Amino acid sequence: MGESAPAPIPPTAPGVEGGVVADNKEELAPGFDGDTRREPGATAGPGQVALELSGVIKHFPLRRRTAVALDGVDLTVEKGEFVSLLGPSGCGKSTVLRLLAGLEKPTAGRVRMHGRPPAALVKEHRLGIAFQHHALLPWASIAENIALPFRAAGRPVDRARIAELLRLTGLEDFAEARPRQLSGGMCQRAAIARALVLNPEVLLLDEPFSSLDAVTRRRMNIELARIWSEQRITTLLVTHDVEEAVLLADRVLILSGRPGRVRHVEQIGLRRPRSSRLTREPEFHETVDRLTALLDSDIAHARADEGSTARSARRWLRGRG
Numbered sequence: 001m002g003e004s005a006p007a008p009i010p011p012t013a014p015g016v017e018g019g020v021v022a023d024n025k026e027e028l029a030p031g032f033d034g035d036t037r038r039e040p041g042a043t044a045g046p047g048q049v050a051l052e053l054s055g056v057i058k059h060f061p062l063r064r065r066t067a068v069a070l071d072g073v074d075l076t077v078e079k080g081e082f083v084s085l086l087g088p089s090g091c092g093k094s095t096v097l098r099l100l101a102g103l104e105k106p107t108a109g110r111v112r113m114h115g116r117p118p119a120a121l122v123k124e125h126r127l128g129i130a131f132q133h134h135a136l137l138p139w140a141s142i143a144e145n146i147a148l149p150f151r152a153a154g155r156p157v158d159r160a161r162i163a164e165l166l167r168l169t170g171l172e173d174f175a176e177a178r179p180r181q182l183s184g185g186m187c188q189r190a191a192i193a194r195a196l197v198l199n200p201e202v203l204l205l206d207e208p209f210s211s212l213d214a215v216t217r218r219r220m221n222i223e224l225a226r227i228w229s230e231q232r233i234t235t236l237l238v239t240h241d242v243e244e245a246v247l248l249a250d251r252v253l254i255l256s257g258r259p260g261r262v263r264h265v266e267q268i269g270l271r272r273p274r275s276s277r278l279t280r281e282p283e284f285h286e287t288v289d290r291l292t293a294l295l296d297s298d299i300a301h302a303r304a305d306e307g308s309t310a311r312s313a314r315r316w317l318r319g320r321g
């Protein structure tokens, strides 16, 4: 993972504006609000830590500058915990997931899953991932799509496990259907079944329901809550939907606008099992409203920062002209 010798980049690197380190340092203002305090609740309680990001900084080199996606992120997810990650667009939510999936390496800091670099779990097929697009193979049946991880891992296909997941996701009558014969919601359920088929220890979900209509999405949320309560897999869900985040999670983390840092942590004490009835209760709405207000203020800050970045760039270009 290239984590053994992390570059010594301070969490509040000078020259950060709107998540971008520009070449012209004089023009630059500090990022978001300069608040480098770590949110204590972002780390899990006394339980066993399954996922850990510690002081994680992630830069993406662009042509003339560097995009700062994450700027000192500390978070942990306990074994068997469900954590939702919210934040303004571009704050680095998917980057957190991609780091945990071993698809990106941190510029600095530590990423660990069960105390080991993510690549180790990926190699052992102990990680289940479902993204916004289901990415089912169009020519293969639903059962064959769900069986893919067995083939990728070079293991014999466990038909009983596939049957169990088809049942769990309500797709038992569609085992032989092709993806095009299924609705968007059914395809997403198949993608989640595929992510679960090897009994992963960790499930990473990146907006898996964002393409669905509101009613289907809510139904899928309830189904995911049911599946999760049967399996209790450590889960990190990236979403833009505050209701979805609250409905599913034990804890909700809010990342600040670019560059991302953990800004707020909300312990969700709503009783389980979570059902659609819960979404009509005042406690649910109070939590959703509070988190929505926090997100709205972050989005307003992020927009103000973007405006100031554009103004700085214009001034800088005028100065050069």
Ligand SMILES: Nc1ncnc2c1ncn2[C@@H]1O[C@H](COP(=O)(O)OP(=O)(O)OP(=O)(O)O)[C@@H](O)[C@H]1O
Binding pocket: 019, 060, 061, 067, 068, 069, 087, 088, 089, 090, 091, 092, 093, 094, 095, 096, 258
């Ligand atoms: N491969 C890349 N190269 C350059 N910049 C990148 C790359 N991946 C992400 N970024 C930048 O890093 C920042 C965080 O991106 P990321 O996709 O993690 O945000 P996000 O919170 O998931 O966004 P959204 O909610 O819109 O999906 C953005 O500014 C993005 O442009």
